[in-house]
Amino acid sequence: MTLAYWCVLAAALMPFLFTGIAKFSGGRYNNYSPREFLEKQEGFRKRAHWAQLNSFEAFPMFAAAVIIAHLTGAEQDYINTLAIAFIGIRIVYGAMYLANLAALRTLVWAAGLACVIALFAAGA
Template sequence: MTLAYWCVLAAALMPFLFTGIAKFTGGRYNNYSPREFLEKQDGFRKRAHWAQLNSFEAFPFFAAAVIIAHQTGGDQGYIDMLAAAFIGIRVVYGVMYLANLAALRTLVWAAGLACIIAIFVSGA
């Protein structure tokens, strides 16, 4: 398997990192109504929940881009580099979200989107 495919797995699991921060870093987690529990969080826990949601939103486009790039014969080294960069960028994005650095978070988000687009068109 390629590094890019491993990055797809990492991207698929990343939301659960933020879920864990939101659920288990304070307060008593309520597994009977997890969505209600998460919506009642505040501060960095609420932002961790939002980072989780955004990670789930970013995943399909990233996974599709990697698969399409492989199918269309994009340069594997380039795809792997961009996929690894995307994962690093998404980690930084989550840190920016937790730290409530909105302007920087937006710039980091844009860098992640640029990686996805570059992966997607790499086989063109």
């Protein structure tokens, strides 16, 4: 299995990092109504929930881009580099979300999107 495929796994698990912060960083988590609990959170816990949702949204396009780059015969080192960069960028993105740094978060988000686009274009 390539390093880029391991990055797909990391991206698939990343939302759970943020949901863990949202659910277990304070307050009494209610597993009987988790969605209601998360919607009632405030501050960084609410932003962690939003980072979780955005991570779920970003995953399909990233996973597809890695798979398509592999299938079209793009250079493996290039695919790995972009995949690792995407994971690092998404971690920074989550940190920017938690810190409530909206402008920087948007720039970091755009960098992650650029990695995905580059992966799609890699096999062209």
